[in-house]
Amino acid sequence: MFSGLPFSYMFVFTMVSGTLFSISSSHWLGIWAGLEINLIGFLPLLVYQKKMTESESAVKYFVVQALGSSFLMFGSLLSYSLSFSWDINLSNEFYIMSILIIMCGLCIKMGLFPFHFWLPSVMAGLPWISCLLLATWQKFAPIFLVGSLMEVNFIYWICLPICFMCAGSSLIGGIGGLNQTQIRSLLAYSSIGHLGWIVFSLMYSDWVMKTYLLIYIIISIGVFTSLWKSNLPEMKSLIKISNKNEGEMSVMLMLLSLGGLPPLLGFISKWLVISFVMNANLWGVMVFLILGSLISLFYYLSLFFSMTLNKMKKSLVIYNSQNPLDKIEILIILINLVGGVILISSGIMEGF
Structure with a gap:
């Protein structure tokens, strides 16, 4: 599938492992680490044909994902500073801000409105298999994390x-x-x-x-x-x-x-x-x-x-x-x- 890229199966394994690790984590620090492992495995797959458009899309994708990760980490640290625990609950009214920041980070990573601006330009320069992975597998972790967040704090x-x-x-x-x-x-x-x-x-x-x-x-x-x-x-x-x-x-x-x-x-x-x-x-x-x-x-x-x-x-x-x-x-x-x-x-x- 990625015949032009050496060690492609290692990168696919890293990407899949990062997603599974993120979904199965019990606190937000592990979730953030899993998303970063997924990003490390997916970025080399974006540029396996070594074209200029693929490199441009890979840089855009990296910048956007780094922005989403910063929101996710900032919201997690804000929650941790209030309770000295990585678990999120509504025992304190200041948790509302941390939950909203984490939600924005996950929406940036998915490409949900109003954070959708990056997805068409990134996908326009990628090969078909990378587009398929970006449209399907890369949305797994953010979607399930948003679901778990809404299940705990559905108000x-x-x-x-x-x-x-x-x-x-x-x-x-x-x-x-x-x-x-x-x-x-x-x-x-x-x-x-x-x-x-x-x-x-x-x-x-x-x-x-x-x-x-x-x-x-x-x-x-x-x-x-x-x-x-x-x-x-x-x-x-x-x-x-x-x-x-x-x-x-x-x-x-x-x-x-x-x-x-x-x-x-x-x-x-x-x-x-x-x-x-x-x-x-x-x-x-x-x-x-x-x-x-x-x-x-x-x-x-x-x-x-x-x-x-x-x-x-x-x-x-x-x-x-x-x-x-x-x-x-x-x-x-x-x-x-x-x-x-x-x-x-x-x-x-x-x-x-």
């Missing part, structure tokens, strides 16, 4: 800023992708929009969050694998795929699933969040989340129609090669097609 004053960030992320993810010409930047804004849904689902159900995150990872693997195999840097390159009729339907089907078009698998995750929030008094936030998702689906559908309206007479081509990437791509396409239909059918049958 009204922390719910309002989280709702604001989630609604803003969904809108930015939709509006920011309208004027994009690069596929990497488009997928970065899509990641920002999905991140708003994931963090919002944390306030109600860990199971819904994990299901949404799993579905997003499955679809992202299919999207980035297809684009990596086709080597497409810009939006106009998708039109070149349609002229060759190579992977046209597979790429667009997974992009539509990523946008949440029913009955594909990407719609099921949003449907789960909506069904769990129906009894809560947060329909104002849901309106912004759904609006941002509809805007994202709009430019995916526009791209789909521009590619396929002139190709109505051509049939879908299924690959017959022995490339394992083709098999993974076909498997994810079947999961997107069949998974959503099965889940919707099971929900209808339970209703009866």
